[in-house]
Amino acid sequence: xxxxxxxxxxxxxxxxxxxxxxxxxxxxxxxxxxxxxxxxxxxxxxxxxxxxxxxxxxxxxxxxxxxxxxxxxxxxxxxxxxxxxxxxxxxxxxxxxxxxxxxxxxxxxxxxxxx
Amino acid sequence: xxxxxxxxxxxxxxxxxxxxxxxxxxxxxxxxxxxxxxxxxxxxxxxxxxxxxxxxxxxxxxxxxxxxxxxxxxxxxxxxxxxxxxxxxxxxxxxxxxxxxxxxxxxxxxxx
Numbered sequence: 001x002x003x004x005x006x007x008x009x010x011x012x013x014x015x016x017x018x019x020x021x022x023x024x025x026x027x028x029x030x031x032x033x034x035x036x037x038x039x040x041x042x043x044x045x046x047x048x049x050x051x052x053x054x055x056x057x058x059x060x061x062x063x064x065x066x067x068x069x070x071x072x073x074x075x076x077x078x079x080x081x082x083x084x085x086x087x088x089x090x091x092x093x094x095x096x097x098x099x100x101x102x103x104x105x106x107x108x109x110x111x112x113x114x115x
Numbered sequence: 116x117x118x119x120x121x122x123x124x125x126x127x128x129x130x131x132x133x134x135x136x137x138x139x140x141x142x143x144x145x146x147x148x149x150x151x152x153x154x155x156x157x158x159x160x161x162x163x164x165x166x167x168x169x170x171x172x173x174x175x176x177x178x179x180x181x182x183x184x185x186x187x188x189x190x191x192x193x194x195x196x197x198x199x200x201x202x203x204x205x206x207x208x209x210x211x212x213x214x215x216x217x218x219x220x221x222x223x224x225x226x227x
Contacts, residue, residue: 033214043159043205045214056213091159093215099166102147102209108158 002026004107006092012113013082021077021110023092031101032075033093034067036060037109043091049075082114117142117210121218128196129226136191136221138206147209148189150180153220154202162204165189176200201225 005024013019025032034046047057049067066078075094079086089111093104118141128134140146147166151159163174170182180191189206206218 035215042219043207043215043217045216048213058214102166102211103149103164104209104215106151106159106161111156 002105004092004094004105006090006107006110008110009108010111010113012115015084015114016081019079019082019112021079021090021092021112023075023077023094023107024073025075025092025094026096026105027073029094029096029105031055031095031104032067032069033095033104034077035091035093035106036088037091038085038088046077079112082112084114087112087114117146117208117216119206119208119216119218121204121206121221123221124219125222125224127224127226130198131195134191134193134196134200134223136204136206136223138189138191138218139187140189140206140208141187142208142210144210145184148180148182149207149209149215150174150178150189150191151205151207151217152176152202153205159205162191196223196225198225198227 007022032049035043037043047061048055064080068076089109091109092107095101095104120139149164150162162178163172165172165182173179178193203220203222205220207215209215
């Protein structure tokens with residue numbers, strides 16, 4: 001069964017550094033998403049991406065964050081200057097077309113630790 | 116705006132006992148509803164989903180959930196809990212394909 005993959009599984013970075021989290025969505029999917037989960041809290045929506053542009057973003061997704069689909073397979077989340085409070089699990093998701101657009105398939109997550 | 120409420124933060128059940136985890140949602144039309152399970156430090160595993168049709172849906176690992184429109188609920192049930200079911204359970208709603216809104220989760224503890 002096709003699945004969403006994410007790399008790396010764990011990233012440690014120093015405060016102020018830039019990080020790029022990578023995702024490979026399911027190949028024929030059209031909609032792409034990032035979510036985050038701070039330890040012990042619920043999963044929160046960050047951003048959705050369709051047709052090479054952001055379609056919706058939450059208030060968490062400020063100017064420090066950006067997303068990109070640099071080629072036909074990868075979907076990335078960049079954090080320009082990491083803060084301690086960016087430490088979280090980041091989940092990528094993708095969904096297909098038609099009614100399939102309503103079911104998002106989640107990747108295994110990247111745990112980001114900012115020191 | 117869509118929202119999800121899981122009123123129970125923590126539930127403890129004995130192995131072999133039945134389980135019901137509560138979920139209430141808020142959305143103007145019929146939403147798409149999901150239950151996910153998460154073990155510590157792990158990703159989200161989809162247990163089951165409701166899109167339309169039969170209001171009782173079956174999922175993996177022996178779980179089922181019932182959609183009740185009149186109560187805006189989508190409670191998760193299992194007739195006999197196993198120790199391996201100990202995890203955190205998240206109810207989620209998708210009112211459209213822009214985003215999924217998750218509840219705050221219910222941590223399930225299973226005692227022998």
